Each structure stands twice: as structure tokens, then as C-alpha cells.
Amino acid sequence: xxxxxxxxxxxxxxxxxxxxxxxxxxxxxxxxxxxxxxPHDEIQLAYxxxxxxxxxxxxxxxxxxxxxxxxxxxxxDSVVRS
Numbered sequence: 001x002x003x004x005x006x007x008x009x010x011x012x013x014x015x016x017x018x019x020x021x022x023x024x025x026x027x028x029x030x031x032x033x034x035x036x037x038x039p040h041d042e043i044q045l046a047y048x049x050x051x052x053x054x055x056x057x058x059x060x061x062x063x064x065x066x067x068x069x070x071x072x073x074x075x076x077d078s079v080v081r082s
Contacts, residue, residue: 021039021059021060023059024060026060028041028059028060038059038064038065039064040057040058040065042061043056043057044056050074051069051071051074051076052069053068053069053071054067054068054069055067055069065081065082066082067080068080068082
């Protein structure tokens with residue numbers, strides 16, 4: 001199962017200033033926070049059973065950071081950023 005969270009240019013609220021980047025003629029909102037700490041406009045989540053196992057951060061369709069989560073049973077043991 002996978003989940004995608006997108007912050008597309010179509011959803012930009014002009015009353016709220018945000019950082020944007022233009023790539024390939026398209027305008028993307030940049031989100032910079034958390035452990036990924038890379039500008040991104042999309043987050044893809046992947047699960048194994050009920051466990052979140054990866055978080056992929058993308059900007060204009062290009063992967064900029066990946067978090068890999070490891071478990072023992074249902075207990076989260078580690079998070080590795082690449």
C-alpha cells in the first residue's frame with residue numbers, strides 16, 4: 001500500500017507566502033522541514049502490513065531524500081536517511 005501527499009502549484013494559497021521553485025516550466029511549492037531537510041513538493045509513504053517502511057521526498061518528480069524505517073515486530077528500531 002502506498003500514500004502520496006502532494007503540494008502542487010494548483011493548491012498554492014496566494015495569501016500565504018511560500019518558497020517556490022521552477023523546474024521544467026512548472027512552479028512547485030517547497031517544503032523544508034523535518035529529518036529530510038530538503039526542498040520537496042511530494043511525499044510518498046510505503047507500508048509493509050501496518051508498519052510505515054519508507055518515506056520518499058520528491059521535488060518535481062525527482063527523489064531528493066528517502067527515509068527507511070526498520071522494525072522488530074511492531075517496534076520501530078531505526079530510521080535511516082539516504
